[in-house]
Amino acid sequence: MKNYMAAKICLALGLLASVLPLHAAKGVTQALDAEVEIRQELIQVALARQDADLIIRGATVLNAFTAAWMANQDIVIHGKRIAWVGPAKQWTGTANKVVDASGLWAVPGFGESHKHIESSYLTPEYEAALVIPGGNTWTVEGSHELSNVVGMKNVEFWVTAEDAGSPLKIFPAIGSATPPTVYEKAGGYYGYKEMRTFLEEDLRVVALGEVMDWPAVSNPDAEGNERIWGMMKATWEQRAVIEGHGAGLTSLNDINAFAAAGLSSDHEVRGAQEGIEKLQRGVFLEIRADTARLFFPMLLKAGIKDWSNISITTDDRDVAATLALGAMDYNVRNAINSGAPPEQAFLMASYNTARHFNIDHLVGAIAPGRYADVVLISDVDSVEIDRVYANGRLAAQTLDGDYGYTLPIPQIEYPAWSQNTMNVGKRVQAEDFVIKAPAGATKVTAALMEPFYFASTFPTGELPVVEGLINADPSNGISKVAVVDRYAGTGAVAKMFWKNVGPITPRSALASSQMHDIHNIWVLGNDDEAMALAANAVADMQGGWALVSDGEVVATVALDIAGLMTARPVAEVAAEVEALNAAADRMRWIGGGGLPERMRFAFLTASPWQWQLVAPYAGNPVGFVNVTTGETHPVIW
Numbered sequence: 001m002k003n004y005m006a007a008k009i010c011l012a013l014g015l016l017a018s019v020l021p022l023h024a025a026k027g028v029t030q031a032l033d034a035e036v037e038i039r040q041e042l043i044q045v046a047l048a049r050q051d052a053d054l055i056i057r058g059a060t061v062l063n064a065f066t067a068a069w070m071a072n073q074d075i076v077i078h079g080k081r082i083a084w085v086g087p088a089k090q091w092t093g094t095a096n097k098v099v100d101a102s103g104l105w106a107v108p109g110f111g112e113s114h115k116h117i118e119s120s121y122l123t124p125e126y127e128a129a130l131v132i133p134g135g136n137t138w139t140v141e142g143s144h145e146l147s148n149v150v151g152m153k154n155v156e157f158w159v160t161a162e163d164a165g166s167p168l169k170i171f172p173a174i175g176s177a178t179p180p181t182v183y184e185k186a187g188g189y190y191g192y193k194e195m196r197t198f199l200e201e202d203l204r205v206v207a208l209g210e211v212m213d214w215p216a217v218s219n220p221d222a223e224g225n226e227r228i229w230g231m232m233k234a235t236w237e238q239r240a241v242i243e244g245h246g247a248g249l250t251s252l253n254d255i256n257a258f259a260a261a262g263l264s265s266d267h268e269v270r271g272a273q274e275g276i277e278k279l280q281r282g283v284f285l286e287i288r289a290d291t292a293r294l295f296f297p298m299l300l301k302a303g304i305k306d307w308s309n310i311s312i313t314t315d316d317r318d319v320a321a322t323l324a325l326g327a328m329d330y331n332v333r334n335a336i337n338s339g340a341p342p343e344q345a346f347l348m349a350s351y352n353t354a355r356h357f358n359i360d361h362l363v364g365a366i367a368p369g370r371y372a373d374v375v376l377i378s379d380v381d382s383v384e385i386d387r388v389y390a391n392g393r394l395a396a397q398t399l400d401g402d403y404g405y406t407l408p409i410p411q412i413e414y415p416a417w418s419q420n421t422m423n424v425g426k427r428v429q430a431e432d433f434v435i436k437a438p439a440g441a442t443k444v445t446a447a448l449m450e451p452f453y454f455a456s457t458f459p460t461g462e463l464p465v466v467e468g469l470i471n472a473d474p475s476n477g478i479s480k481v482a483v484v485d486r487y488a489g490t491g492a493v494a495k496m497f498w499k500n501v502g503p504i505t506p507r508s509a510l511a512s513s514q515m516h517d518i519h520n521i522w523v524l525g526n527d528d529e530a531m532a533l534a535a536n537a538v539a540d541m542q543g544g545w546a547l548v549s550d551g552e553v554v555a556t557v558a559l560d561i562a563g564l565m566t567a568r569p570v571a572e573v574a575a576e577v578e579a580l581n582a583a584a585d586r587m588r589w590i591g592g593g594g595l596p597e598r599m600r601f602a603f604l605t606a607s608p609w610q611w612q613l614v615a616p617y618a619g620n621p622v623g624f625v626n627v628t629t630g631e632t633h634p635v636i637w
Contacts, residue, residue, distance in 0.1 A: 031203050038081060042369060045076065045083035048093030052076045054392060055095045056374060058088045058102035064351035064365035067343045075106065077372040080391040085366060105380050108350035108365050109137030109373025109390060110328035112313050113286040113357075114210070114243070114267040117170070118145040118514070118564040119316035121557065121573050124161035125412060128168035129405040130319060130570045132388055133396035134327030137168065137373035138363045140353070142209045142243070142315075144175025144517050149421050149562040151178075151188030155202050157418060157562075164410040167390035169371065171359060173209035173243055174198050176231055180517040181213070181627040182223040184614050186487050187421065192230030199238035206357045208235040210267065212245035215628040217261055223630065232262060241265075241357055244283070247609070248454060250274045259283055265356070267315060272298035279309060284356050286313045287348075289334045296338040307344045311353040316601070319570060320577035333383040342380050409569075414561055421562050422513070424521070424539045425489030430528035432493040433482055435636065437465040444470055444636040447624060448478070448499045449611065451602035458611040463497065463636075470636060472497070472526040474504045477590050480528075483623060484521040484535050485615035486513065486563070492616045494623025496635035501599045502526060504588035507551040509534040510596070513543040513563035515603045520615050522603050524596070527551075538563075547583055547595075555583035 044050040056075040063070050076084035076091050084091050117127050117139065131139075147154045158172045178190040198205045208231055211217060216224035235242050244263030249255060250271065258266070259281045267286035269275040272294045279285055287295055292312060299307070312331045326333070328349055335345040354364025363371055372392035378384045385403075388396040395407050437444055448461045463470050463478065472480040479502025482495040502524050503509065509525025511534035521538050525531040530548040537546035537553050543563025547555040557576045559566050566573055584595035609627070616623045620632045 027201065028203055038079070039369065042078060042081055042083045045078040045093065046368060048091060050078070050093070052078050052083060052091075052093060052095040053097065054372075055091070055098045056101050056106065056376070056389065057098050058100060059104050059106035059374075059376060061085065061106045061366050062108070062343060062346055064108055064347060064367065067347060069105070069343070072102075073106070075366060075372070075374060077389075077392045080371055082366065082368055082370050082372050084368060101376055104376045104378055104386055106366060107135075107346045107375050107377060109363065109371070109375055109388070110135040110332065110349040111353045111363055112136060112139040112328065113265070113284075113311035113353040114142050114173075114313045114315055115139050116142050116145050116316055118562075120319050120322060121559055121565055121577070122319055122570065123412070123414070123561055123565045123567040124158065124168060124170055125164070125166045125409050126567065126570055126573075128161070128166045128390075128395075128407075129409055130322055131327035132168060132390055133385070133404055134322075134329040135332075135349075135375040135383075135385055135388055136328040137371070137375075137388070137390045137395075138171065139168065140171045140173050140206060140357055142175070143172050144177040144180075144209050145514075145519065145564055146562055147175035147178040147188050147190065148180070148186040148517050149188070149519055149564065150418060152194065152197075153417055154188070155198055155205055157414075159202060159204055160412060160414075161410065164412055165408075166410055167393060167395055167407060169204075169363065169391075171204050171206045171357065172198070172202075173207035173241075174205060174231075175209050175517070176211045176228060176243075177209075177213065177517045181612075181614070181625075183617055183620070183625050183627060183630070184518045185617070186518045186520075190231060191227045192234045195231040195234035196238065199234065199240055205240070206359060207241040207243050208232060210243045210245035211263055212247070214246075214249065214258075217263075218257060222628075236262070239358075246278065246283070250277075252277065255281055255283070267313060269295065275299075276302060276304070279304070282309075285310045286315075286353075287311065287335075288313060288315050289331055292331075292335050292340075293338045296335060296340045300339050307340075307348065308352055308355075310348050311356065312345070312348045313353075318577055320574045320581070323570070323574050329383050329385060336381055336383070412567060414567060418561050419542060422486050422539050422542050423489045424484060424486055424491050424535075426491040428484060428491050428493060428532050428535050428539075430532045432484075432491070433480065433495055433523075433525075433528040433531045435470045435480070435495055435497075437468055437470055437636065439468075441465050446470065446497050446636045447611075447633065448497055449481075449613070450498055450500045451598045453611075454609060456610055458633075459499070461499070470497075472502070474502060474526045474590055477502075479503070479524055479526055479590065480531065481613060482523045482531060482535075483515070483613050483615050484523065484539075486520050486539070488615075494613050494616050496613050496622070496624055498524070500591060501596050501602075502590050503549075504590060505549050507548070508587060509548045510584075510599070511535050511538045511546045511548075512600070512603070513538050513559065514545075514600075518614070519543075519563055524599055545580055547580055549583065549587050555580040 246266040247268035265284040354360035509530040544559035545557040
C-alpha cells in the first residue's frame, strides 16, 4: 500500500514515477516522501504561516511561462526551493534574511540540455565550482563516456556529489553507446534490463542518452539492433525521454525516419536549413555555439516565432576553455549576439530544456516549488552576472575584486572502482607499435585515415618500406595512430596510419584516455619509442593526457577518476591543461599550430564514424573495422 500511495503521489507531482512499479527501490520511496514533505512546507510558507529563509527583493524577473519581464518582484525562498513570487513587499510573512536585488534582472538558473561533464576533466563537485559562476545550476549529463568505464555504477557516481551537498543538480541521461559498437568491449553493457533498472532506482535519471548508432536503429539486421531497441523500449515504459544524435542525417527521408523512430532531440545540427527541417518535424534542438551563429539568423529570417522546442548547450568544453570563454553564460551571450531575442536566449538555457526532460516542476523557472536557482544579471544583453543563487544559497559573487564560487566544496573519497580503472596489463614497448611490411616488399598500399572523414570508403596511399618496416612520415603529413586496450589486461595494440595530423618534432607523440566512447588509450606519433612512452605515462596516471617531445614527457594532465576526470581544484587542473597546450605550442605539427584539437575532437566524437580503429578483438587482430557493417580490412597490403 505504501508503495502504491508513493506512486500515486509521484503521478500528481510529475516525478516520472507514473509507471513506478510496486517494488520501487527504497531510495525512490524516500525521495518521494521527502518531496511530499517539501511541498507541504512550501504551502505553509506561501500562505505566510511559516517563516521563509530568504527573500531576493525587487528584481525584474523573467517569467518563464510568458517570456515577459516582471518588474519589482520578490522571490521568497524556503530551504532549497521557491515558495512565493510576486510584487515586492506583498508577501505578508517573515523571512530570516532579505537581500536587495533592485536594479538587477533575475533569470532561472541555466541548465545544460546536453553536456559531457567528463570533457571538463572535473568531478561534479569541482564542475560546480567551474560552471555555477556562469549561471549553470543543473545539467543533463550525457553519461556514455563514464558508462563504458564503470558500467552499472554510472548513476551512483553522478549523484554522489549532490548527495554530499554540492548544489549542482545532475540529471543522468543513460549512455546508449555502452558499448558504442558490437566490436568493442569495456567496463559496461547496457540493454533493456540495465536501462529499466536505472530508471526505477533513481528519479534523477531522465533519459536515454544520445542514440547515435543510426544503422542499428534503422536496420533490423544490424547486430546492435536488439540491444538499442531494448533500451528504447525500457525508456518508453518508464515514460522517460529518448535523446537522439542525428549527425549526417540531413535529407528529408532521414529526418522523417529519425523523428519516426522516437528520437526526440538532436545536438548534432550543423546547417541552418537542416535545423529548421528537424524543428518542423518535432525534433527538440540542442544548439551548440558554433551552430547558433548560423541557425538563429536563419530562424529569424524564416519568421519562426515559437522557440520553445530549442535549447542551447555546450556538449564538450574542457576546464581551461571554460575559464577562458565561460560556461552556459557564454552560450547565452553567443545566442544573443547571433540574433536571438534575450528572453528566448534565457529560456533556451533553462525552461525549454526543463520541459523537454519533464523536470520543469523542479528547475527551469523562477516559480513556486522549483529549486531556488536564480541568476542575477546587471546587463541583459551582455549577460553580465552579478550573483548566482543555487538551491537557495549564494553560490557565486564578486569578493575582493574576484568573481567566483562562494560555497564549500564537499570532500569526496571516490571508491576504488572509479579510481583504479587502467588494466593495460603490461608496459607497452616500442615493438608493440611496429608495422611490418610483407616479406620482400619495397612499398605498400596503406589505409590512410584522417580526422572527420565520413565517406563510406577509406582513403589509401602508397608508403615506402624501410628495412622491412613502414614508418610514419611527418614530412609528407603521415603519422602513426594506435589504440591500446585498457580493459582486458593484455596490452593489445591496434595501429595504422593517419594523414594531415600529428607531430613533426622528432621522437614525439600524444596519448590520451579520452576516446569516444570506449576510452581506451589512443596514441598519435611519429616514433614508436615515443608512442610507448606516452601510452605508459597515461596508464601510470590511471588516465589522462601525456605529451612526448624529442623523446621526453614534457606535459601531462592526470585524470585519475575513470581515466576521464579528476577530483582536484579548478585552477590546478586548468593549469595542467594550459601547460599541455603551451608545451604543444613549442613543437611543430603537421598543418601548423599547437596541440591538434582536430585530433582530440576526432577521437572524442568517434570520427571517422564508419571505418574506425578499435582495440584488437577476436577475428580482427588489426582492429580496423567498418562499424556500420562489420567489414574488416588490413591496414597495409
